[in-house]
Amino acid sequence: MKRVLPVFLAVGAACPWLYLRLVGFHGSPAVQAALSGAAILGAAFLLSWAAELAQLDISDALAVALLSFIAVLPEYAVDIYFAWQAGKDPTYAPYAVANMTGANRLLIGVGWSAVVFVYWWKTRSRILRLAERDRLELGALTLATVYAVVIPLKGSLSLLDTAVLLLLFALYIRSASAQSVGEPELIGPAAAIAALPQRPRRLVTASLFVFAAGTILLSAEAFSEGLVGTGKLFGIDEFFLVQWLAPLASESPEFIIAVLFALQGRANLGLRTMISSKVNQWTLLVGMLPLAFAISSGSPEAMPLDSRQASEIFLTMAQSLFAVVVLARFEFSMWSALALFGLFTTQFALPALHPPFIALYFVLAFALLLRDRGRLRTLGRAVHNLTARERPVEEAAVGPEEP
Template sequence: MQTPTFIKVLKLITFTFLAVAVLALGYYLKLKGVIISAVIIFAAVLIGYGAEVLELVLPSGVALAIVALLQISPEFFVEWATVKKAAFDPAFLHNAMANLYGANKLLVGFGPPLVFFVYYFFSPTKKENYIKFHAIKSYSVFVMIFGIAYNFIIYLKNSLMWYDSIVLIAIYFGSVFFIGRMELHYSKLKPSAQEDGPELEDSAVEKLIHKFVIVGEKVNAYRAYIASFIFLATGGALLVGFAEEFLECLLHAATAAGVSTFIFIGYVAPFMSEFPEKLVAIGYAMKGHADTAMVNFLSSILAQLTLLTAMVPLAYSYYKGTPTGIVFDAVQSQELLLVIAMMLYSLMLFLDLKFTIRETIMALGLFIWQFVMPESRDTVTKVYFVLFLSYFLEMVLEKRHTDVIETVIKPKDICRD
């Protein structure tokens, strides 16, 4: 028997009341950090809902790219706050870069294993000990090459300047345009490649949204845009108002706990601000759409490698009052090289459009290693590069792991299969 709508609404009101009560209690107990953290997570969840609604009215590949960008937008607000502080306090620049590269490491190292384990243990449609990507996802994997390549150029020149932002922004939007064009071309060659759209029918909130945006059996685009705007605007307003206070709370928490601010800002902040990304990916994986969940992460990684990185020198220049940039110190340079190594290794894993349990365990193990022992970043980086080279040589010498390249270069041949 289906739960009546008024019961769902009552549950939602009850949950909201309890949440407000907890926040009020935190206020009276002077638990400012708890309140601010709850607000940031709540804002991130609102943006996640707004992104999901928007996905109902956008084409597949472009939708994933735009939605992934919206899902990680809270991280942009937090990074902006760290860069603003660094512009007036040069000693804080180390933490601003820690947040940038920590966010990338978290998505690359923790995201894919998270999707795999949720899919493996909780999806009712699990059939194999691996995740197999649909061929149409090849384009989302392929464009990662361009973001990685320019970040390597940034590493070689040991600086992140305002003009790098122009190139990075162009790479992102060029990639989105390329994905849209190629997926449309692929779909024309093979109409069956079109996938089912996302579903908003799990929680009480999602069912209420579904009732609002669905008229008859079709999505009402006008209503979907309105609902999406309300969620995104509300979440964005909360982030604008509380991002800086959230940063200050993290700094105080790190000091009180005796933990390095590098760890707090590099991992705790992005973990909380990227909450909607993880939530949506987990939802996809539990429904059996593990490849969509994985591409969702890849789209977010591309956005962070390009747009988030581009925002840093632009924000820094804005608060400095002149076009400028950031010259890396030894640690920042090592962190960037580690991110590049992680990305290259992950890219090789996805080139065969498959993610296995062995690769999952290896990827998670390496991430935990560099998280627990940050001082070993140089050694971990070398391990990532060795693994990347071994996969690359295997691909070249034995002609394996080329599904993505074949799909991009010869889509007609793939569509005949």
């Protein structure tokens, strides 16, 4: 009973808003944002456990991709809502970009780094080593990052971006689904539910998916509008709230799961999940924004980007480039984690200084490539493996996690 208590707590977090929503409650923006945000947080936990349970029936790599996709589903709901509204009211366009860039930078700057910090605290090892099979995520992330340069340069998010990024996501899922099925490593409520016989387990898993998805659908609009309204009410920059508070609420369950993996000595799995989430957000999420905008507006026109939005995307791309180069040796050191976390927090504190941080990310990335040109060859092989028609034989891990 103790292991499934978090499930009841997550459902309980969603129920107050669901009840008020069904009875037609209209409160202040702050109350609306708080209650609907709590509902989304609870739903995000339920989705993450359901996605873990789904690993029992699908391949390892596909399970990681599914887990990372479903765990950030609340993020998709909020961001696509803003893009949809932007098709009717252009003032919403900055919010869609704010939410997307904030979520992406938070994943790398805080999420990836946190796994390494916890791993070091647990083992006193300063290097977390990944397996060569993780080149699947590395290849997808490399291609998406290179393509992302185009978006701010052309000053818009268009259906061309949708086509390219969704193709990358499809290649990633195709490659993931071709890998072998293995025994998943479950923790907490997911482990307790997994102990049930197959039919009850699948029924519980499906129920978690349905309840969580319904909660997100009933909460996304209220949470999004509540954040904007709260900013206007209290004189807080709405762009700031949407960029950081919304992703923090919707992605916290995934952060917690990754940290729990690290605490249990499976930090490489936690980091792999976070990397896969970045692939999902950098391909599928970004690609869906212009599609939602076009459908809502009733025309194939691109979603325009102003200078601030273009700068945000450029900064996000630069951070991703540095992160990709760091991972090119299939290891993530404490120094790399400190660099990513330090740059993120400093840039967060100095939001007006985008150009220097963009330049610094580029300098660090190219300095690493010049010092160790093997990283570039590794990235090239990762891209080739992703796009090859025949899947390469799955490689073994690159050494133990201990240096």
